[in-house]
Amino acid sequence: MSSQPLISVFLLLLVGGSVLESSATLDPIIRLPTTSDGLSHGDDDGLYCASWHLAAETNNAGGWKQIPSRCQSYVKSYMTGKQFDSDCEIISNFSLAFASTVEMDPDGKDAWIFDVDETLLTNLPYYMDHGFGSEIFNESCWDGWVALAEAPAIPSSLNLYNALKQMGFKIFVLTGRSEHQRQDTSKNLELAGYTGWEGLILRGASDRGIPATVYKSERRSILVNGGYRIHGSSGDQWSDLLGFAVAKRSFKLPNPMYYIP
Amino acid sequence: MSSQPLISVFLLLLVGGSVLESSATLDPIIRLPTTSDGLSHGDDDGLYCASWHLAAETNNAGGWKQIPSRCQSYVKSYMTGKQFDSDCEIISNFSLAFASTVEMDPDGKDAWIFDVDETLLTNLPYYMDHGFGSEIFNESCWDGWVALAEAPAIPSSLNLYNALKQMGFKIFVLTGRSEHQRQDTSKNLELAGYTGWEGLILRGASDRGIPATVYKSERRSILVNGGYRIHGSSGDQWSDLLGFAVAKRSFKLPNPMYYIP
Numbered sequence: 214m215s216s217q218p219l220i221s222v223f224l225l226l227l228v229g230g231s232v233l234e235s236s237a238t239l240d241p242i243i244r245l246p247t248t249s250d251g252l253s254h255g256d257d258d259g260l261y262c263a264s265w266h267l268a269a270e271t272n273n274a275g276g277w278k279q280i281p282s283r284c285q286s287y288v289k290s291y292m293t294g295k296q297f298d299s300d301c302e303i304i305s306n307f308s309l310a311f312a313s314t315v316e317m318d319p320d321g322k323d324a325w326i327f328d329v330d331e332t333l334l335t336n337l338p339y340y341m342d343h344g345f346g347s348e349i350f351n352e353s354c355w356d357g358w359v360a361l362a363e364a365p366a367i368p369s370s371l372n373l374y375n376a377l378k379q380m381g382f383k384i385f386v387l388t389g390r391s392e393h394q395r396q397d398t399s400k401n402l403e404l405a406g407y408t409g410w411e412g413l414i415l416r417g418a419s420d421r422g423i424p425a426t427v428y429k430s431e432r433r434s435i436l437v438n439g440g441y442r443i444h445g446s447s448g449d450q451w452s453d454l455l456g457f458a459v460a461k462r463s464f465k466l467p468n469p470m471y472y473i474p
Numbered sequence: 475m476s477s478q479p480l481i482s483v484f485l486l487l488l489v490g491g492s493v494l495e496s497s498a499t500l501d502p503i504i505r506l507p508t509t510s511d512g513l514s515h516g517d518d519d520g521l522y523c524a525s526w527h528l529a530a531e532t533n534n535a536g537g538w539k540q541i542p543s544r545c546q547s548y549v550k551s552y553m554t555g556k557q558f559d560s561d562c563e564i565i566s567n568f569s570l571a572f573a574s575t576v577e578m579d580p581d582g583k584d585a586w587i588f589d590v591d592e593t594l595l596t597n598l599p600y601y602m603d604h605g606f607g608s609e610i611f612n613e614s615c616w617d618g619w620v621a622l623a624e625a626p627a628i629p630s631s632l633n634l635y636n637a638l639k640q641m642g643f644k645i646f647v648l649t650g651r652s653e654h655q656r657q658d659t660s661k662n663l664e665l666a667g668y669t670g671w672e673g674l675i676l677r678g679a680s681d682r683g684i685p686a687t688v689y690k691s692e693r694r695s696i697l698v699n700g701g702y703r704i705h706g707s708s709g710d711q712w713s714d715l716l717g718f719a720v721a722k723r724s725f726k727l728p729n730p731m732y733y734i735p
Contacts, residue, residue, distance in 0.1 A: 260556055264564040270532055271726045273565045275572060295521055303525040304534045311536060465532045 262287035266469045272451045277472045280346040288345040288469045292337055298369070300467045305369035308445060308464045309376055315444050317381050324411070324441040325377050326433065326460060328448035329388035329398060331468045333374065333407055334364035346470030359394050362401035370447070370466075371406050383411040383441065387432055387453075389425050389473060392417050424474050430456030523548035527730045533712045538733045541607040549606040549730045553598055559630070561728045566630035569706060569725045570637055576705050578642050585672070585702040586638050587694065587721060589709035590649035590659060592729045594635065594668055595625035607731030620655050623662035631708070631727075632667050644672040644702065648693055648714075650686050650734060652677050685735050691717030 262284035268274040280288055291297055317323050327333050339358040340346060358364075378384060386407075390398050392415045399413060420428045429452065433443060437458050446453065446460035449468035454460070523545035529535040541549055552558055578584050588594050600619040601607060619625075639645060647668075651659050653676045660674060681689045690713065694704060698719050707714065707721035710729035715721070 257556075260560045261564070263557060264560045267528070267531060267561050267728065268564050268568055270528060273568050273725050275568060275723070295518075296524060299521045299525040300528050303522070303529050307529055307534050307536060462536070464534050467528065 258283045258287065266291070269469055269472070270465065270467055274472075276474050279349060280469060282347060284469075285345055285347045288347075289341075291469060292340070292345060297467060301367050302369040304447075304464050304466055305373040308373050308447060308462075311462050312377055312380060312382065312445060318442070320440075321381070321383060322441045323382050324385055324436060324443050325382040326385045326387050326436075326443060326446040326448075327370070327374065328450070328453040329386060329390060329402070330364075331367075331449035331470070332447055332453070332466050333366065333370050333386065334401060334405055335367050336364050338363070338365070340470050350471065356394075359390065359401075360397050362397045362404060364401055364405065366405035366407065367466075373447070374407055377445075378409055382444070384409070385412045385414060385436060385441075386410050387414045387429055388416075389428070390415050425450065425452035426456040426474070429453060430458055433460075434458035519544045519548065527552065530730055530733070531726065531728055535733075537735055540610060541730065543608060545730075546606055546608045549608075550602075552730060553601070553606060558728060562628050563630040565708075565725050565727055566634040569634050569708060569723075572723050573638055573641060573643065573706060579703075581701075582642070582644060583702045584643050585646055585697060585704050586643040587646045587648050587697075587704060587707040587709075588631070588635065589711070589714040590647060590651060590663070591625075592628075592710035592731070593708055593714070593727050594627065594631050594647065595662060595666055596628050597625050599624070599626070601731050611732065617655075620651065620662075621658050623658045623665060625662055625666065627666035627668065628727075634708070635668055638706075639670055643705070645670070646673045646675060646697060646702075647671050648675045648690055650677055650689070653679070686711065686713035687717040687735070690714060691719050694721075695719035 262281070265274070265281055265284055266287070269277070312325070315323060330336055336358065339355070343351070343354070374384065386402070388398065395413065395415055398415065402408075402410075402413075414432050416428060423431075433446075434457060436443060443458070443460040445462050445464065447464045447466065448454050449466040450473045451465065452473050454463035454465060523542070526535065526542055526545055527548070530538070573586070576584060591597055597619065600616070604612070604615070635645065647663070649659065656674065656676055659676065663669075663671075663674075675693050677689060684692075694707075695718060697704060704719070704721040706723050706725065708725045708727065709715050710727040711734045712726065713734050715724035715726060
């Protein structure tokens with residue numbers, strides 16, 4: 214660690230570069246055939262889609278706009294079966310295991326950040342009607358769904374949220390939803406069982422067009438400037454977790470349905 | 475991005491914190507029961523182990539010293555079956571898809587970094603004799619295996635390596651192996667088909683006891699100081715990829731057998 218001061222400038226430049234790259238879009242569908250004989254996948258959707266899913270969850274896949282068309286039934290089975298709930302539960306367990314190692318300070322500045330969609334809430338009812346990510350995102354359809362405020366909680370996320378609150382963590386909800394959706398979002402969170410957050414942060418007019426990685430990093434850095442120690446961050450997108458002012462530990466929830474740069 | 479200079483100090487501090495956290499050890503076996511009713515996993519090793527594996531690959535699991543004992547047959551099936559090869563192949567495809575978007579500069583400073591163990595080479599023959607990660611790491615046994623120089627190439631990694639070389643990338647092999655293993659490592663890489671690297675970087679005496687994340691970040695920053703542009707980095711451990719002086723895109727190969735902080 215002793216050489217860190219010497220390379221801090223490279224750290225800044227390269228993480229900055231990394232933020233930009235993470236928002237670059239590479240379409241696996243177009244590119245895969247150009248870079249592989251594809252033989253081991255060609256005739257086995259299960260094998261291919263499980264590999265594609267792991268690549269997406271580990272951020273190896275880069276940006277993508279739709280799930281591979283051959284993987285719609287894989288994603289449907291994953292999201293509606295036992296594995297998704299099991300995967301979310303073990304991540305909640307690891308999150309709480311880490312939280313229990315944090316020495317809480319009486320100053321009340323120990324913080325945890327949660328994303329909303331596919332993190333605190335699941336929009337599976339919406340995506341079941343929209344091909345599980347095989348359709349291109351339709352903003353007006355999506356806004357209609359958000360206005361219903363009917364997205365259920367992910368049970369293991371609700372358990373984690375309440376446990377962290379009990380332990381004294383200040384909880385900040387940081388979402389890519391727009392400021393004009395504050396009331397619907399707040400209503401949905403409360404109906405799903407989430408209460409007592411310290412802050413609910415949404416995209417303002419000045420955040421339009423900024424990649425989520427940058428928008429969320431800037432909001433985290435404001436919290437850090439305010440004296441908060443961001444111990445944990447939970448999100449289903451790497452753009453919830455990467456960039457600057459990152460949490461000490463980040464927890465990536467599974468989401469094979471969509472990608473946000 | 476405009477606010478980056480204002481928060482660069484927090485970036486440095488928090489990425490530093492993140493590096494330290496990433497080497498913290500949390501034992502999922504001990505902690506899971508304390509944070510979950512475990513009902514959805516209790517009697518289903520397949521469900522649990524698939525969730526544990528995803529948590530390990532996404533760096534949600536934190537540090538671990540052994541695979542969960544109940545997952546030895548899962549890890550054996552994964553590593554010896556089709557899924558591991560398929561997962562490695564699609565990551566190689568995404569890596570090459572990204573590489574093909576890089577505008578190469580005639581200055582010959584476009585670089586790609588590869589880790590060795592479970593990235594260029596597979597030590598599966600060794601781990602088949604050592605419980606697929608269910609045994610605590612034994613350094614003398616391991617050193618004996620390294621001296622044999624018999625680790626095979628991961629086929630999709632060899633394809634990627636050769637394709638990147640063809641495209642003009644300067645390849646740096648950055649491994650946690652020790653300097654005294656240079657000859658055996660170089661011999662093994664060549665026997666497996668890897669040739670023409672720009673540099674083979676091993677841990678020197680001064681690197682003893684430094685977490686891999688810091689050691690590898692320091693070595694990358696030396697390359698950056700030397701004018702190299704690190705476009706891609708391939709490794710099976712998050713400690714190959716995180717920290718500072720990170721590549722523009724990092725590619726995490728699967729490894730459910732061991733964790734290196």
